[in-house]
Amino acid sequence: MSAFDQDAAYRPETLAVRAGQERSQFGEHSEALYLTSSFVFNSAAHAARRFSGEEEGNVYARFSNPTVTMFEERLAALEGAEDCVATASGMSAIMALCLAHLKQGDHIVASNSLFGATVQLFNNILSRTGITTTFVAHTDPAAWEAAIRPETKLFFLETPSNPLTEIADIRALAAIAHGKGILVAVDNCFCTPILQRPLELGADLVVHSATKFLDGQGRVLGGAVCGAKKLTEEVFKYLRTAGPTLSAFNAWVLLKGLETLKIRIDAQAANALRLASWLEAHPKVARVFYPGLPSHPQYELAKTQQKSGGAIVSFEVKGAREQAWQVVDNCKLLSITANLGDTKTTITHPASTTHGRISPEARAAAGISEGLLRIAVGLEAVEDLQADLERGLSLIG
Numbered sequence: 001m002s003a004f005d006q007d008a009a010y011r012p013e014t015l016a017v018r019a020g021q022e023r024s025q026f027g028e029h030s031e032a033l034y035l036t037s038s039f040v041f042n043s044a045a046h047a048a049r050r051f052s053g054e055e056e057g058n059v060y061a062r063f064s065n066p067t068v069t070m071f072e073e074r075l076a077a078l079e080g081a082e083d084c085v086a087t088a089s090g091m092s093a094i095m096a097l098c099l100a101h102l103k104q105g106d107h108i109v110a111s112n113s114l115f116g117a118t119v120q121l122f123n124n125i126l127s128r129t130g131i132t133t134t135f136v137a138h139t140d141p142a143a144w145e146a147a148i149r150p151e152t153k154l155f156f157l158e159t160p161s162n163p164l165t166e167i168a169d170i171r172a173l174a175a176i177a178h179g180k181g182i183l184v185a186v187d188n189c190f191c192t193p194i195l196q197r198p199l200e201l202g203a204d205l206v207v208h209s210a211t212k213f214l215d216g217q218g219r220v221l222g223g224a225v226c227g228a229k230k231l232t233e234e235v236f237k238y239l240r241t242a243g244p245t246l247s248a249f250n251a252w253v254l255l256k257g258l259e260t261l262k263i264r265i266d267a268q269a270a271n272a273l274r275l276a277s278w279l280e281a282h283p284k285v286a287r288v289f290y291p292g293l294p295s296h297p298q299y300e301l302a303k304t305q306q307k308s309g310g311a312i313v314s315f316e317v318k319g320a321r322e323q324a325w326q327v328v329d330n331c332k333l334l335s336i337t338a339n340l341g342d343t344k345t346t347i348t349h350p351a352s353t354t355h356g357r358i359s360p361e362a363r364a365a366a367g368i369s370e371g372l373l374r375i376a377v378g379l380e381a382v383e384d385l386q387a388d389l390e391r392g393l394s395l396i397g
Contacts, residue, residue, distance in 0.1 A: 012078060012194055016258045020073030022066060031070050033252040037061045061248065063240040071251040072224070074258055075214070078193040079206050081226035085235045086251060090189065090209020091117055092244035093223030095125075097185055097205060098154070099242075100234040104130035107152040111168060113138040113161035113366050115187075116355040122156075135365075139298060141172040148180055158187035159198075159305070163314045163350045163374035164289045164367050165190070167298035170305060174202025183231070189213070189341075194265045195307045205231055210246075212341030213311070215257040216264050220250040264343065264379070268311035271385075272377040276313045278386055284396040286371065289314040312340065314350075314374045319396055321370040324349050327392030328373065333380065334388050340376030345385055347375050 010018070024032055039058040041047035049055035058064040068086050076084035087093040098121075102108070110122060112135040122133040136143040138161055155177045159168040170186060177184045185205040186198035192213045198206050208214060210222030223246070225235045239245065246254075269292070276290035288295070291302035292309020302309065317323045327347075328336055334347040338354050348354060351370050355363055377385070 013262050015074065015077045016194075016261050019077035020070040022070060031067065031252060031255050034066045034248050036065075036248075039064075062243045062245050063236070065248045065251070067248040067255070068246050068251040071222075071246070071255050071258075074255060075193075075208070075210075075224055076226055078258070078261075079188075079226045080193070080197050080199055081206065081228075081232075083229040083232040084224050084226045085232050085239060086210075086246040087223040087225070087239060088244045088246055088250075089221045090187075090207070090211060090223040091121065093207050093209070093225050094118060094121060094156075094187070096235050096238050096242070096244060097207060097225050098126055098131065099129075100238040101183060101231070102126075102131050102153055105151055106131050106154070107149050108133040108154045108156055109144055109147045109152055109182075110135050110155070111138040111157040111161065112136060112362070113164060113166050114156070114158055115162045116350075116358050118156075118158075118187075119358050119362065135362075138166045138168050141169055141176060144173055145176045148176075148182070152180065152182055155182055155184045156187075157185075158189065159196075160190045160291055160302075160310060160312065162190065163312070163354070163372065165291050165296070165310070165312055165314060166289075167291055167296075167302045167305065169301055170198055170201040170203055174204075178202070190310050190312055191306055192261060192265055194262050195269070195310055196305055199227065201305060204228070210254050210257075211339070213265055214261065214341075215254055216260065216341055216343060217257065218339055218342040218344065219257075220253045222246050222250050222254050265311065266308070267379055268343075268377050269308040271379070271382050272311045272313050272375075273309055274382045275375070275377055275385055276309070276315075278382075279313065279315050279389075282393060284318055284393040286316040286318045311377045312374065313377060314372060316369055316371045317373065317393070317396060319371050321349070321351070323396045324371050324373050326395055327389065330392035330395065331388050332391070333384060334375070340374075342376065343379045345375060345378035345380055347373060350374050 072084040134147045157168045174184045183204045186203040187207045189209045205227040208224040273292045280288040290313045338348045
C-alpha cells in the first residue's frame with residue numbers, strides 16, 4: 001500500500017523523508033529491505049505478463065526491486081523529475097546514460113573541468129565504441145556552441161565543477177543545445193537537489209553519484225539518472241541487459257541518507273562558508289575557490305542557480321606539491337581521502353589523486369595546480385577544522 005500522496009505539493013524536507021514509500025501487508029513504518037534475487041509468480045501466464053511488460057511488477061533483481069524503486073521515486077521527487085533509474089555507482093550512471101543515448105559516430109561536448117574518472121571514461125572507454133568527445137571551457141557558452149558538430153548528441157557538465165567549483169550557466173547551455181536537438185546532462189553531485197535542480201534550469205537529464213551527499217555518511221556506493229520517462233526508459237533498457245545494478249541493501253541505506261539530506265547539506269554549506277572565509281584571509285593561502293564567496297568568478301551566477309555555495313571548498317597554498325602535501329600530512333582530524341559528501345570532513349590533493357590519471361596538459365587546462373587542495377566540509381566544529389589546517393599551513397615558509 002502507498003504510504004505517500006504523490007499528488008500533494010510537498011516541500012523538499014518532506015519529500016526526502018516520505019516520497020516513494022510503499023508499505024507491505026505488514027504495515028512497516030520504516031522502508032522494507034527486500035533481499036531477494038528473484039520474485040515468484042502465480043502462474044505461467046502471470047510470469048509471461050511480467051516478463052513481457054504487459055503487467056507492471058518485479059521480475060528479477062538485476063533490474064527491479066521494491067527497495068530500489070522506493071529510492072528511485074524519492075530521488076525523482078526531490079529532483080522534480082518524471083522518472084529515475086538507479087545504478088551501482090555514479091560512474092555506472094554516466095556510462096549507462098551515454099550508452100543508452102549515443103551510438104558509434106556520435107559526439108559529446110563536455111566540460112574540461114570534469115571529474116577525472118569521467119574524463120577517463122570519455123577518452124579511454126567510450127572512444128573505443130566510436131563515440132568522440134570535445135572538451136571545452138566550462139564557463140564559456142560560446143566555446144560550447146563552437147564545438148558543436150552535425151553528429152553532436154550530448155552536452156555533459158558538472159556544476160559546480162570538481163575541484164575548482166566553477167559554475168556553468170545551465171540555462172544558457174540548454175538554450176544552445178536544444179536549438180540543435182542536443183541533450184543536456186548535468187552531474188548534480190556537489191549541490192544535490194536541495195541546493196540546485198538542473199531540470200528546472202533546462203537540463204534534460206540529471207546524474208548523481210549517490211555515494212556522496214545522498215548517502216552522506218560514506219557507507220555505500222550508488223548512482224542515478226533522473227529525467228523525463230522517455231529518456232530514462234532508454235537507460236533502464238541498458239541497465240536491464242548490462243546490469244550495473246544498485247543493490248537493495250545500498251538502496252535502503254541511501255533512503256535513510258535522504259531523510260537527513262537537507263539538514264546535513266544546509267549545515268555543511270554553512271560550515272563551508274565559514275571555513276572558506278577563514279582560508280581566504282590566511283597569509284599562507286594564495287587563492288580560495290568557493291561559490292559562496294563574492295571573490296568567486298561566478299558568484300552572481302551561482303546565486304541564480306544554487307541556494308547556497310555548497311560544502312566543497314578548494315584552495316591553493318603559497319607553494320606547490322611539497323607545501324600542499326605538508327598541509328595534508330599534518331592533518332590529525334580531517335580524513336585524508338578522496339571521497340566527499342560525508343559528515344566527516346575530508347581533504348585531498350586532486351593533482352595526485354582524483355585527477356592524477358589525466359595528463360599534465362589536461363590538468364593545466366582544467367586549472368588544477370600542484371598547490372591545490374580540496375576540502376569536503378563535514379559537520380565538525382569549524383574552529384576544530386581551522387586548528388587542524390593551521391598546523392600544516394603554519395609550516396609553509
